[in-house]
Amino acid sequence: MTDIKFAAAKPNKIQGSATEWAEQIDGAPPPSKKVPPLPVAKVAQELQTAVEQFLYRQAEILDDKHWDEWLDLFTTDGRYWMPASEEQTTGDGMANVFYEDLDLMKVRIKRVNHPRAWSQKPPHKHCHLVSNVVIEKHDPASGDIVVRSRFHMAEFRRDNVRHFVGKYRHELKKTPNGYKIKLQRVDLVNAEGPYEYVLLTWL
Amino acid sequence: MDGSVTGDIRALVEPDRVHRKCYTDPDVFDMEMRNIHETVWVYVGHESQVKNPGDYYTTLIGRQPMVMVRAKDGKVHVLYNRCPHRGALLCPDRHGNTGQTFKCSYHAWRFNLDGSLLKVPVVEQYAGTRFDLADKQFHMKPAERTESYRGFVFCSLSHDGPDLKTYLSGALRAFDDMCDRAPDGEVEVVPTCFRMIQKSNWKIFLENQLDAVHPSITHESSGRAALEVEKDIEKRTGHKAPLSYHYISAFTEPFFRWDTLNTMGFPNGHCTLEGYMGLRPRDPDTLEYEAAMEKSYGKKRAEEILNVNLHHVLVYPSLSVQSPLQQLRAVRPLAADRTLTEIWHFRLKGAPEAIYRRSLDYYYLVNAPSTMINADDLDNFWRCHTGLASEGGDWVSFHRNAGQDPHKDGVYTSVTGMSELPMRHMMKAWTEYMTKGARR
Numbered sequence: 001m002t003d004i005k006f007a008a009a010k011p012n013k014i015q016g017s018a019t020e021w022a023e024q025i026d027g028a029p030p031p032s033k034k035v036p037p038l039p040v041a042k043v044a045q046e047l048q049t050a051v052e053q054f055l056y057r058q059a060e061i062l063d064d065k066h067w068d069e070w071l072d073l074f075t076t077d078g079r080y081w082m083p084a085s086e087e088q089t090t091g092d093g094m095a096n097v098f099y100e101d102l103d104l105m106k107v108r109i110k111r112v113n114h115p116r117a118w119s120q121k122p123p124h125k126h127c128h129l130v131s132n133v134v135i136e137k138h139d140p141a142s143g144d145i146v147v148r149s150r151f152h153m154a155e156f157r158r159d160n161v162r163h164f165v166g167k168y169r170h171e172l173k174k175t176p177n178g179y180k181i182k183l184q185r186v187d188l189v190n191a192e193g194p195y196e197y198v199l200l201t202w203l
Numbered sequence: 204m205d206g207s208v209t210g211d212i213r214a215l216v217e218p219d220r221v222h223r224k225c226y227t228d229p230d231v232f233d234m235e236m237r238n239i240h241e242t243v244w245v246y247v248g249h250e251s252q253v254k255n256p257g258d259y260y261t262t263l264i265g266r267q268p269m270v271m272v273r274a275k276d277g278k279v280h281v282l283y284n285r286c287p288h289r290g291a292l293l294c295p296d297r298h299g300n301t302g303q304t305f306k307c308s309y310h311a312w313r314f315n316l317d318g319s320l321l322k323v324p325v326v327e328q329y330a331g332t333r334f335d336l337a338d339k340q341f342h343m344k345p346a347e348r349t350e351s352y353r354g355f356v357f358c359s360l361s362h363d364g365p366d367l368k369t370y371l372s373g374a375l376r377a378f379d380d381m382c383d384r385a386p387d388g389e390v391e392v393v394p395t396c397f398r399m400i401q402k403s404n405w406k407i408f409l410e411n412q413l414d415a416v417h418p419s420i421t422h423e424s425s426g427r428a429a430l431e432v433e434k435d436i437e438k439r440t441g442h443k444a445p446l447s448y449h450y451i452s453a454f455t456e457p458f459f460r461w462d463t464l465n466t467m468g469f470p471n472g473h474c475t476l477e478g479y480m481g482l483r484p485r486d487p488d489t490l491e492y493e494a495a496m497e498k499s500y501g502k503k504r505a506e507e508i509l510n511v512n513l514h515h516v517l518v519y520p521s522l523s524v525q526s527p528l529q530q531l532r533a534v535r536p537l538a539a540d541r542t543l544t545e546i547w548h549f550r551l552k553g554a555p556e557a558i559y560r561r562s563l564d565y566y567y568l569v570n571a572p573s574t575m576i577n578a579d580d581l582d583n584f585w586r587c588h589t590g591l592a593s594e595g596g597d598w599v600s601f602h603r604n605a606g607q608d609p610h611k612d613g614v615y616t617s618v619t620g621m622s623e624l625p626m627r628h629m630m631k632a633w634t635e636y637m638t639k640g641a642r643r
Contacts, residue, residue: 007331014325018311021324025313026302082573084395093556095395095548095566098573103436107428107451111575114424119582194398194543198578 041138059128067109075180082186124157143174216634219605220598223591226404232539241265244357245521249392257300274316281346281358282318318343373469377516380526383508386499386553397546403584405536412523413476413625415461425575426454447564464620470613472519472632474625488557529562546570601626
């Protein structure tokens with residue numbers, strides 16, 4: 001070990017605090033931003049139940065891979081959208097994890113059903129739970145709905161179980177054939193993290 | 204690995220086959236990090252990722268946590284992301300703005316944006332010690348060398364070696380082609396970066412990038428599905444389907460088409476593969492873009508730029524670039540069997556929005572975490588790595604068209620697009636790096 005001759009200690013009078021020291025360089029911290037409250041619509045229990053049932057039905061269709069029924073859940077111009085970050089306010093012209101219209105959904109369905117879709121061997125198994133259903137907007141004239149909810153999906157594949165958790169936001173159109181999805185927004189809690197997997201179908 | 208390491212390495216690579224240990228042995232991996240990724244020029248990021256003073260981006264160069272930062276004078280620095288006091292990471296986030304200084308969360312040491320030490324609290328306690336504010340050992344350590352080419356920042360963690368341009372040699376095309384395609388001659392990064400983890404060795408990814416036999420096999424399911432829907436759209440609307448469908452349906456091209464694509468190998472392990480997608484349709488958006496190109500470059504030069512036919516440029520060992528669609532994937536090896544890729548795309552400055560949308564569509568379809576294309580590639584990489592870790596055989600075969608690679612002045616050209624020239628070429632460069640000795 002190197003031998004060092006140190007100077008004798010001189011008593012110092014230490015002044016100031018860590019906060020004073022930091023703010024001398026950085027200035028005072030900016031005021032915290034005001035966050036607007038999330039909108040909530042007051043609706044009848046019957047409507048609440050009908051919307052919840054729609055969301056449960058979608059989860060079941062996805063888990064059981066009833067692809068024709070899946071496509072039928074959307075309006076003809078409907079979209080399934082998973083932004084790359086929760087800050088995104090639109091999917092148009094942005095980099096997204098998912099941003100699919102019916103035609104692209106058809107490509108995905110045809111592909112997973114192809115006998116040589118290599119990464120679908122064996123196919124995955126899904127199980128969705130949907131909860132925390134809050135209707136944020138109800139237009140009494142059209143019957144259209146905007147609804148927020150949470151999901152937890154477990155996926156089983158090649159001896160492994162993976163978990164996907166996040167938020168849904170559905171924009172639903174009321175039609176003579178029941179609700180149809182105009183836009184489904186999906187915010188995965190770890191959307192900005194590294195992906196150890198490829199999302200082969202929708203969450 | 205024992206005895207003569209260099210001898211061992213040479214025994215692992217033959218002209219037409221490579222030993223599985225090159226992919227699976229953790230000792231080989233450590234040596235690769237030291238002799239290759241922490242020695243040669245490796246891609247850090249694009250200057251437009253850090254537009255304003257204090258903007259930073261962190262990444263891994265080899266095994267080293269580095270931070271790229273824009274200083275007050277506009278200069279971009281690449282520094283080790285480490286406080287010289289007790290070693291704490293100074294930037295624990297992936298990116299952000301650090302303000303005027305880097306701040307240590309442990310004892311509040313403050314560093315200027317060029318890494319020099321600005322201030323430490325209760326500094327009087329250091330009186331009479333060997334600590335000195337001006338002593339470089341108390342400053343953030345910069346990468347040994349940092350250079351950028353047309354906005355693309357590289358660093359080398361070795362003092363020795365050729366300059367960046369000399370190192371890149373034939374791979375300069377990647378950045379020239381991408382930037383030249385912008386009417387303003389520059390590109391700007393789109394701030395979303397998808398990061399994908401491959402459960403396989405980093406070289407398995409590089410070898411896939413210029414493999415023209417695999418696309419129609421690996422991606423058959425997606426190619427066929429897209430072709431069917433492409434036809435449906437055309438029947439339903441009476442118009443051509445968007446170009447993005449063609450990106451995927453092009454995978455259905457028959458073998459003879461892939462055979463016509465030229466591949467090349469350049470000094471230091473870089474390789475190129477020619478394009479197959481035909482990216483010059485005669486629609487109004489393309490015509491508007493081409494007119495802007497003519498205005499900037501004149502007719503002759505614009506034609507030259509637009510006719511550059513590239514699919515991938517592999518910038519050894521850290522990048523796969525698709526310049527005509529403004530995409531790149533940076534390779535960050537994490538372990539022998541784990542590789543992170545950082546996937547970026549760019550806007551051509553001065554080009555119409557519709558041209559950006561093409562790049563975005565490709566980014567989505569091929570590179571997003573929901574990709575129908577790389578899904579099957581990543582699956583293959585995992586299958587390969589798992590098989591190579593077994594004792595079911597010792598060798599990886601690169602025999603296709605072996606011994607038929609014409610070359611002149613260190614530049615190799617394949618006799619067929621399906622040749623395994625790029626794999627042989629990369630492993631030849633790999634052997635040279637690995638046996639040349641460690642950095643510094």
